[in-house]
Amino acid sequence: MTPRNSTKLIRVLYLDDEDNNLRSFKAAFRRDYEVYTANNTEDAFSILKTHKPQVIFSDQRMPVTSGVEFFNAVRQVFPDPVRILITGFTDVNDIIDAINKGHVYRYITKPWSEAEIKVAIENAYDLYHTRKQLRTKIEDLEKTNNELNRFVYSVSHDLRAPIASVLGLVKVAHLDVKEEQAVSLFNKVDQSVHKLDLLVNNIIDYYKNSKAAEEFVEVNIENLVDDVLNHLHSGESRENVNIQKSVNQNARFFGDYFRIRIVLSHLIANAIKFKKPDQDRARVDLKFAIDAEEIHIRVKDHGVGILHEHVEQIFKMFFRGKDQMAGSGLGLYIVKEALAKMGGSIDVTSSPGEGAEFHICIPNVSKDSDE
Missing domain, CATH: 3.40.50.2300 (Response regulator)
Incomplete structure (x- = not known):
């Protein structure tokens, strides 16, 4: 007791x-x-x-x-x-x-009997005390969670303005400064700030994915891919990536547009980021197969690939392979979490130097409808 x-x-x-x-x-x-x-x-x-x-x-x-x-x-x-x-x-x-x-x-x-009443009182008090403790812990957790939400929101959004300012100043410096050593230093600043910008964006995606309610809409694949490309790196990705898209659609597809966009954004961003050094443009092959039950999405790049010993680790939070230090270690973790919210799955096949192919499966929520 x-x-x-x-x-x-x-x-x-x-x-x-x-x-x-x-x-x-x-x-x-x-x-x-x-x-x-x-x-x-x-x-x-x-x-x-x-x-x-x-x-x-x-x-x-x-x-x-x-x-x-x-x-x-x-x-x-x-x-x-x-x-x-x-x-x-x-x-x-x-x-x-x-x-x-x-x-x-x-x-x-x-x-x-007196003995029965005493046992009942003692056991009932134990239950009362346990419920009170549980309620207090729940209230503490809710308070902590709300404080954490405010902290993440404040930090991620308050960082965006100074990051944008620094990137703007670096662009101005590139126009005015010609001295070789200075240009080299500005390039390093530019790379570091872009890494910070990537991390902030990933934190925002993680926060939104964990908090946003499911909202199912009819998904237009063409609009979805355009939305992703427009979102990536302020449009620069359209110049740096060659998208090959194939759509085999036998039914209307209804899904969580927001989370599907997160999934494709991170996978395409990785394909661009980890292209081979001798590639002028990253190439990404997108294949969509849609039926009344589900959508299968294949995202294949032709970049540096993933080391065999890293394939089982890439979806863990903050994991970054030694040959892929450009990432934040959050992207693929967010992808898997977003798919889990939708009841989807993901697997990957890859070899070093031969690129990687991700296979995603997401339920079609219209499968039980009469449409």
């Missing part, structure tokens, strides 16, 4: 219309517990408001209000106390009502 301060007795309320039962109950347990009694619901509610008992007993058969009806009213106003029904009958319907309407912890049949 939960240890408690022995100087603080458990507060117990007993409601019964028969005064003899109330006197007997109080005489039996007043030394061990702080006992309050009431012979009508009005007095019982007054005691609940004033003394806040942790355990409530109520007789079931009373002339005005049944024990179940009383408990049903109590839990609307005072949900914390643990409720125990005392009844001289074992009517199944009463028991069902007690569980469904009164949300009772247990019921005890008359005539009750």
Whole structure:
């Protein structure tokens, strides 16, 4: 049982219309517990408001209000106390009502024994104490989660303005500064700030993916790919990538446009980022096969590929292979998390120097519709 301060007795309320039962109950347990009694619901509610008992007993058969009806009213106003029904009958319907309407912890049949009542009180208090602790922990977690959300939102968005300013200043410097060493230093600044910008964007994507509600719409593949390319690196990707797209569509596709865009954005960004040094333009092959059940997406690049020992690690948070240090270590983790939100899956095949191919499968939420 939960240890408690022995100087603080458990507060117990007993409601019964028969005064003899109330006197007997109080005489039996007043030394061990702080006992309050009431012979009508009005007095019982007054005691609940004033003394806040942790355990409530109520007789079931009373002339005005049944024990179940009383408990049903109590839990609307005072949900914390643990409720125990005392009844001289074992009517199944009463028991069902007690569980469904009164949300009772247990019921005890008359005539009750002192030992049974004591066990019931101690166990009920343990439950009361555990619920209170759990509620406190939930409140603490909600507070921490809200603070974390505010922190992530503030940090990620407040960083965007200075990052944009630094990138703008670097562009101006490239126009005005011609000295070789200075240009080299500005190039390093530009690369570092772009890495920071990538990390901030990934944090925002992670935050949005974890918080955004699912919203299913009909997805137009052509618009989807255009949206992705327009989003990547302020349009520079269109000049740096050769997209080969194939669509085999046998049904309308409905899915979470926001998360599908996240998936394709990160995969195409990786294809561009990890092209071979001798490639002027990254090449990405996109294949979409859509039927009434699901959509299969294949994203194949022709870049440096993934080391065999890294294939099983690439979807872990912050994993970056030694030959792929340009990434943030978040992109593919976000991809897998977004797919998990949609009930999708992903696998990859790759060899060093031969590129990588990602296979994504996402359920078509229209499969049960009549359209």
